[in-house]
Amino acid sequence: MSHNVLITGGSGYLGGTLLARWGTANLPAYGKLYALVRTDDQANAVKQYGAEPLSFNPTEEAAVQAAVVGNAITVVYYLIDAMFSEAQVHFIKALAEVKKRTGHEVHLLHTSGAKVFSNHAGAPTDRTLLDTDPKLYDIQKSQKAGFELMQEAVHTNSVVIEEAGKHGVRSYIFVPCIVYGKGEGFGNPISIQTVAIVRAAKSMGRMYRFDADRPTWPVCHVVDNTIMYLDLMRKILADEDPGYGKNGYYLASSGSVAWDDLYLAMASALTKRNIIADDSVLLANDQILETLASVFGVPKELVPVTLGGSCEFTADRGNKELGWKPLYKPEHILETSDAEVELILQNLED
Numbered sequence: 001m002s003h004n005v006l007i008t009g010g011s012g013y014l015g016g017t018l019l020a021r022w023g024t025a026n027l028p029a030y031g032k033l034y035a036l037v038r039t040d041d042q043a044n045a046v047k048q049y050g051a052e053p054l055s056f057n058p059t060e061e062a063a064v065q066a067a068v069v070g071n072a073i074t075v076v077y078y079l080i081d082a083m084f085s086e087a088q089v090h091f092i093k094a095l096a097e098v099k100k101r102t103g104h105e106v107h108l109l110h111t112s113g114a115k116v117f118s119n120h121a122g123a124p125t126d127r128t129l130l131d132t133d134p135k136l137y138d139i140q141k142s143q144k145a146g147f148e149l150m151q152e153a154v155h156t157n158s159v160v161i162e163e164a165g166k167h168g169v170r171s172y173i174f175v176p177c178i179v180y181g182k183g184e185g186f187g188n189p190i191s192i193q194t195v196a197i198v199r200a201a202k203s204m205g206r207m208y209r210f211d212a213d214r215p216t217w218p219v220c221h222v223v224d225n226t227i228m229y230l231d232l233m234r235k236i237l238a239d240e241d242p243g244y245g246k247n248g249y250y251l252a253s254s255g256s257v258a259w260d261d262l263y264l265a266m267a268s269a270l271t272k273r274n275i276i277a278d279d280s281v282l283l284a285n286d287q288i289l290e291t292l293a294s295v296f297g298v299p300k301e302l303v304p305v306t307l308g309g310s311c312e313f314t315a316d317r318g319n320k321e322l323g324w325k326p327l328y329k330p331e332h333i334l335e336t337s338d339a340e341v342e343l344i345l346q347n348l349e350d
């Protein structure tokens with residue numbers, strides 16, 4: 001029996017680019033490709049990539065069972081929600097049932113995020129933290145995040161690994177970071193972090209920074225991020241046993257840049273377009289945090305979480321296990337910030 005694959009989040013930035021590159025990825029033979037959708041338009045759109053649309057609620061256990069078991073799906077890529085684990089656990093149980101019925105190996109990829117491996121989530125930032133660190137699962141288990149939602153996201157990674165292990169499902173914790181570049185899918189073409197920087201600067205009329213020191217954060221072009229998703233899929237479809245479970249953390253990043261450099265590069269692109277008055281970058285004070293909190297609809301304490309922080313998480317597994325080689329160096333995000341700002345301004349919903 002060949003693998004049947006379900007991609008979720010196909011109308012999103014990451015999932016859309018994944019679907020768009022699927023056909024040219026030279027993947028090994030598989031049975032069927034399915035895509036989870038929520039609307040008729042999405043259902044029509046995913047067909048152009050050879051995907052059969054499926055519409056069901058991923059947080060309803062019975063619906064997940066029916067879709068996964070009914071279609072003998074053996075690989076699920078989850079690209080919907082980094083925070084909570086409810087749907088992933090449903091998928092794990094359904095995949096376990098497929099394994100029981102067919103004897104076929106089954107796989108679940110959970111898309112997390114670099115924030116879950118940063119100071120905001122209580123991860124170590126006084127040293128490099130490799131995604132191949134053999135103690136990474138234990139480190140995550142002992143992390144104490146500054147606030148509940150981030151603790152939940154840390155917990156989700158562990159829950160996915162534990163539940164998958166218990167049910168004989170191979171799990172992968174895929175970690176995107178600051179992803180940038182134009183999304184290639186039919187839906188959302190813009191990312192999250194760079195968009196937040198533009199929104200903040202636009203609403204304040206100037207660029208702010210949120211850390212007194214000069215912390216760095218991993219970055220990745222959306223095409224490189226997608227190539228890693230596909231490199232991992234290639235190994236899974238070929239039954240080549242890529243690292244999974246406690247050895248299944250995959251950070252997609254070519255390296256890190258300092259937030260300060262990113263703010264500055266984006267500030268000059270915004271200044272050029274008269275969106276902000278000049279490209280100086282000021283340290284946000286309490287009052288600025290208050291205002292930005294209302295812009296983003298989050299408590300004041302979460303503004304620096306949305307717009308800064310320190311993350312020493314470093315990619316190692318992708319190259320070692322998958323032969324993943326990023327096309328773009330980390331500095332590329334700074335060199336192309338003008339195009340990124342233009343893309344965001346064109347697509348930002350005010």
Ligand SMILES: NC(=O)c1ccc[n+]([C@@H]2O[C@H](COP(=O)([O-])OP(=O)(O)OC[C@H]3O[C@@H](n4cnc5c(N)ncnc54)[C@H](OP(=O)(O)O)[C@@H]3O)[C@@H](O)[C@H]2O)c1
Nearest residue numbers: 009010011012013014038079080081082112113176179188
């Ligand atoms: N982009 C980044 O830089 C980045 C970095 C780190 C982590 N991540 C994480 O990666 C994931 C994907 O990010 P993204 O940038 O691709 O986000 P996105 O553009 O907002 O896409 C989210 C996708 O999930 C779908 N979705 C949401 N709720 C759903 C539900 N209940 N049922 C079915 N589909 C649902 C959306 O469908 P609709 O179009 O119908 O809403 C959309 O296809 C997120 O969890 C994000 O936090 C992203």
